[in-house]
Amino acid sequence: MDTTGLTRFDAITQYKIHPTLLQTIAEDMKFEYMTPVQSETLPLLFSGRDVLAQAKTGTGKTVAFLLPVIQELVQNTNPRRPTRLLVISPTRELAQQIAAEAKQLLQRFPQYKVCTAIGGTNMRSESTAIMKGCDILVATPGRLHDHLTQEDGVVREMMQSLQALVLDECDRLLDMGFLNDLKKIIALLPDRTKTPRQGMLFSATIAPHVQKFASLILANGYQFVSTIPVGEAQTHERVPQHVTIVPEFSDLAAGAVGAIRQELTRVGKANFKAILFAPTAAQVDFYAGVLESFKDLPPISTLHSRMTQSKRTRVTDTYRNAANGILCATDVVARGIDFPAVSNVFQVGLPMDRESYIHRLGRTARAGADGHGTLVLASHEAFFPRNALKDLKLEEKPADLSARAEVAAFTRQMGPEMQTKVYQAWLGYYKNAKMKMSVNELVQQANTFAMQGLGATGVPALAKKTIGQMGLKGVPGLNVMAVEPARTPRNGPPRNASAQAPRGAPARRTGA
Template identity: 55%
Template sequence: MSTTSQRLLPEVSTPPLAEAVPQDTMRFADLAADLHPTLIETITQDLGFDHMTPVQEATLHELLHNRVDCLAQAKTGTGKTVAFLLPAIQTLMNKRPTTKKKVSLLVISPTRELALQIAKEASSLLGRLPQYKVQWAIGGTNKDREERDILGGCDILIATPGRLKDHFGNPNVVELFSSLDTLVLDEADRLLDMGFAAELKAIISYLPNKEETKRQGMLFSATIADHVNKFAHLALSPGYKFISTIPAGELNTHEHVTQLLVTVPDFKDVLPATISTLRREVASTGINNFKAILFCPTAAQADWFAESISKASGLPTVSTLHARMSQSKRTNVTNAFRTASSAILIATDVVARGMDFPNVSTVVQINLPTDKESYIHRLGRTARAGRDGRGIFIIAEAESFFPKYRLKEIAFVPTEADISPQDTALVQQTAANSEMQGKAYQAWLGYYKAHLKALNWTPEQLVQHANRYAIDALCAGGVPELQKSTVGKMGLKGVRGLNVVANAPHVGRGGQANAPAGGVASSGPGSWKGGRRMPKPYSEPQEEPSYQHAGRTRRKDHQ
């Protein structure tokens, strides 16, 4: 590990600088007039890259020589990280040293994993320049220590929006950005789709005026929707250059990957159908060639599916990844799956974009995605770098409107679920012995609450479906309890059919509980049980979709 960072990066397996480097593009040596010899030597000799990727060829000259502000359309895994890091590092090297170092480059990333990935690549590019320091600011880590490290010396900061906004509460941190040279928003469309527009606007408001400081701005985005264009005008200087590095007429993943559509009668059938489908796919490809990502709507559902699928025989090793896990655990799971030749990763949208996992043969999506874009981005984890891939979409009959109307341009292959009695029995046995019934029920209820209009359900119908799911799919033996405050936050107050209990006692600073009126604490989720505090309710993972409440959309922090 280079000394370019004061903190040791977690052991993040850095993907190649590009998955495929064509030999008919420019060489990095061709940038000798604009790029420092040390950087060229690092890339060509230390990292072993002679030719640029098409993304790098299309952007580097403009960013280095003309120092334009740029909105670049580029897919993940095409070498875009180097495309924005090299010009920023060159700008940093061009600066005269000052007595007190300040942040020269700020990169904002939608997820922790992608932020650490970028930090790793930045440290690799600075391998021969140990005087420059790379730091990162991400959720799930010690904020105070992070702040000390940033204040102790930071030339390049890679950050997620929520944590960075928190740090800007300290004027000393804000001062470090007073002469910022480069601002990069990576996966800009994902940042905005995840509801970070307000945080990004607040962050930019803390930065010095871009016209006065002449800082360079770069937005890299896989898609250029209207909201990305609008935000570009806020983050970039007038007259910025748009560069698309996606060749005209190039097929998107969803247009050339075979996609199976498995529709089951009821929500309780989804998990057994998933196991049976995985068995069939493994039998077809061979277990040694089967590497799949299975996307679930919520963290609780990902854990619930993993609990059953890991017990099914004849399948590869199963792991889980979502934002409710500790950062160290997420890093370990990410690295293990990236290097595995055969495995199943059950995840939420925390890995739908930005993460490079080689040789993923199959993407399986369970139940409703948040939207069409989410479905397409998830599918993009397979069929990368010219390799083949396969998609499988498993839904209940009530969700059949989504592929029919929202994905009507996709030629799905209707496929029989073929649920085996053994897999149904496995799911039921696992459910009966699981401690996740309450969490899975609550997560299911909260997720589908956000899709009432699309499903054409009333709140009462939502509760009826959720209760049936709890009894038939989760084998809960009854309707799980929900605390009064949770019901209110979900916007379901007064809806019949819910099993509402008193709120759990509040734990004060000294660890003492303030018991609810009457001195009796409920035994539902988040309550006192056996003398210990049970998990709090309504704490779904940060990357999950918004809940609809009181006519407003409340986004969760996706870090």
């Protein structure tokens, strides 16, 4: 390792760091040198300044925003401690990752507690843990707002002596539509003019909306720090990228298998650690099922927001520690989560936009390692790289569709319920995507995909309400689910008639 120009961690002794905390950093966490984001932000943060920092994920920023607050925490001898640090994260997985690092820093101080407040877990259990003592709370916006607005007001009361507020991955928090939730949360926290607190925003990109939001969170005169050197090549500028165009949507699965096999041969199975991104949770499950049917591929796992939190945590930890494997996921893992040694990123189907494509690609080639990106699209989606990615160097690679027969054999074994679920998710996603086709053509493509790509014997039936919610009411070609005959006398239908539908038929749109 070239340590030229790097600052040693023991340089922070000038800030009167607790010696046990220094021991934890040096002996337990094995940190000798600071990363650039740590060396540039820690002096400011130790001096109490508010900071807006531009830093990429995987650069040590979590330790940078945790360390100054933990230093204050361990110097405090107050036996009745309210929550001192609140960290807001865009995803559950990133929140858990931050909490784990906080626990590492506090491992020699077992009297201090780190709690999480994230969706998908038992809210009452979270409240109980927080009330027992919570020095650092790491939360996602929705669940945090739920806690702060409970009638008993206990969690809100715990926040009334807040020492510091951190928003991590701020650009993603805003891009995911959390602006209103964040404003409500800030309004529920103590007035910083009466109860001063330190503010920290960390963001990979500093767009105008991030700067505008910073003025709501940070004190006037906050310090801006960028740890991305001018001219440094971003992942999407330096990683080799290929695009493969298959004829029809029904060929995407076979095209994905072919692309994976080509890269598997190039990288070698022992070091092949890939993430396959798909637009929706249902498509993730579909592609995972397809890949699992090929015994020559590494272990397959799935990750999306429709899984229970305990399963998401288990999958995340297993994949993070694995030497190889393929993780099929939605954009829930596109940012923030640190998966080491990812050799390949595959994106199958149209990304939501250019930013989504770039953030997904950023899961590979981290910390100076090599990586590779592959985009697999149907011919109807070929406009996307031509328009949205025209400034990137994407090499077109012929599609390997040799797996068509095996994919078809797998889809014939799929049950009608799964076929309907994927069909419905496909329609819902592409209806909202900026496709270059009319809604009539869209439905026609969806129906062809269902029968040729999913093995359906006919057009899957959708509930009338679902079709209306998609904005597809009256479009020819859709199979509207028939309502079962009422079993009551002619004086009226049963109260729950609207809920009656054939077993296995979906009643809700499947999203990412």
